[in-house]
Amino acid sequence: MTKDKILIIDDDVDICMLLKRFFERNGYVVKIAFKGMEGLNYVKNEKVDIILTDFRLPDKDGFQMIEAIKEINKNIPVIVITGYSDVNQAVKVIRLGAYEYVTKPIYPEEILLLVQDALKKQKNEPQFTEKDVVLEPKPKSVKKSNTKNDNFLIPNSPSAKKAQRLIKLVAPTNMTVVILGESGTGKEVVARMIHEASTRQGQPFIPVDCGALPQELASSELFGHVKGAFTGAFSDKKGSFELADGGTLFLDEIGNLSYENQVKLLRVLQERVIRKVGSEKDMPIDVRIIVATNEDLKVAMHKSTFREDIYYRINEFKIELKPLRESKEELSDFVDFFLQKSNQELSKSVNKIDDKVWEVFNSYSWPGNIRELKNAIKLSVLMTENDSISKNDLPYDILNPHNTNWNNNGSKNDTDTKQKSLLLKDVAAEAETKAILRALSIANNNKTKAADILGVDRKTLYNKLNVYGLLEE
Incomplete structure (x- = not known):
């Protein structure tokens, strides 16, 4: 049986020799490089099963090493070792494709378990190259789902497993997470998975669709109100933040929050207090915030529709979900x-x-x-x-996708142009429906952008979507 080969890249001779002796006693072939380029040249010319690399090398840092290794062979698992415990650094190396991030002092037994786990997964997973066209075989019957939770599914794909690893990495922290993805890609599912894997498991998970909040009641819905705060406020009301106290608040389509509520959200993020509508007292709050968006918040920020200070406050950790077509x-x-x-x-x-x-x-x-x-x-x-x-x-x-899909030129791919009715109200309704569908297609289903394209406010767009039966459940 061929022994697995480990390449250790570190300029600390003592650590290299310690790990070399330990892994050789455990049945591995071990090669050593003391500089980044030396290690990369070895990977180019020799077969390597797994790489352990120090983050700070004389000629390269860990980010450069991961990128270079993945360019040579993206299937090689890489474990990064560093003397600096930095969450942001850990996040970045994982995003770049590292298998794991370990801080010194190192414990050989711990690294051995990581190596064994990485090699086991690497051998069990299919290996992909850029030329691969990855399509599952067409099953003739249903197979059992491999999900550990009846409500969640982790597909057997590299992108899904990468997202799962990011979820596992960030879940135990209190970092604010931004989930990026088109409408329907499962952003709320990911938010729930983060909550279920966190120390807040068992506490409330409160989802809020910011795009569906009535403008005049948004502050009350988010922060609550006291009796008599406004006409119709006959009793105190708990807002979403208070309901989520001790747990997680998921703000979907955060880019649709009004400027006033963005200011209030910033205060919550900075001071961890809320103030109910009509109240003069602050209320301390313990909430983990996860947000989602299907629009580019940087674009919204430069258009002055999304506050810059909010963007940099929530932009602690990102998880991006691919659309199903990709x-x-x-x-x-x-x-x-x-x-x-x-x-x-x-x-x-x-x-x-x-x-x-x-x-x-x-x-x-x-x-x-x-x-x-x-x-x-x-x-x-x-x-x-x-x-x-x-x-x-x-x-x-x-x-019949041609009836609702639009091509890149913005024209409808429709061969059926037969008019069902010539009544003006029906013609107008059909024209409005086509315009709305086209705007939603251009805006990647972002309601705020679509409303801007159509020259109407968001409330009017939602009314039209409801009238024409286009509003998502």
Whole structure:
């Protein structure tokens, strides 16, 4: 049996020899390099199974080493060792692709466990190159989900596993987390996973959709009010922050918060106190804040619609979620997961999916991402009359994407131009619906941006979405 080869890159001779002797006694082949370039040259010319590298080398730092190693072979696990315990540094090396981050003093037994775990995962996972087209095989029947929680799914893909590692890294801290991703990519699911993996598990998790908050009541909804604060305030009310005390508050579409409430949020972040509407007293609050956005907050900041001080206050840790069209390798896992959930909810036993359905799924762009896939599977399970989903069971919009999707020129890909009605009210409604769908497509489903494109306020847009049946559940 071939022994695994470890490359140790460190300018501290004592540490190198200590680790070399320890790992050789445990059955590994060990090579040593005292400089970054020396180690990189070895990786280029020789097979290496895992790398242990010091963060501060004479000629390179840990960030440069990870990037260079991953350019040579992105499948090699890298464990970074440093004498400086810095959370931000740890976050960055993990994001760059390091397997783990270890601070000195080092304990060889601890590093041995990390090495064994990294090598085990590296051997069990498929290896990908830039040329790989990653698509799951089309299963003929449903397989059991590999999720540890019936409500969450961790797909078997590199991007999903990277997100999971970031979740595991940040969950035990109290850092504010920004989750980036298009509408429907599962930002709230990730927020809940962070909460469930944190020390606040068992405490309240309160989600708030900032885009759906009525402008005139937003402060009351977030911070609460006292009796008599305004007309209709017949009793004291707890706001979302107070309800989440001791737990986690998830602010979705944070870019839609008004300027006034952004100021109040900044005070909460800085001083950890809230003041209810109509009150003159501050209330201490212990809340872990997670925010999500499907827009570029830097752009909003430069447009003066999002405060710069808020941006830098919340920008402690980022997790970015890929849209489903860029991670089609996750389709199989999600389809199986939602199929199981739909069977449970609808009391059915659908366990097969036709090959033609998989062809549709793999060619479809999924503008609504995971949420759209979930709804499509549930509707298909409801529609089918046997134990298999066929193409005829799929939703109309997925079978006819040209009716709602827009091309890069902004024109509709529609070959069916037949008018159903010539009544002016129907023509106007159809034109408004098309304009709204086009604006939402251009704005990546961001309601605030879409409203700006359409020249209306957000409240008007929400009213139109409701009238035309376009508002997401």
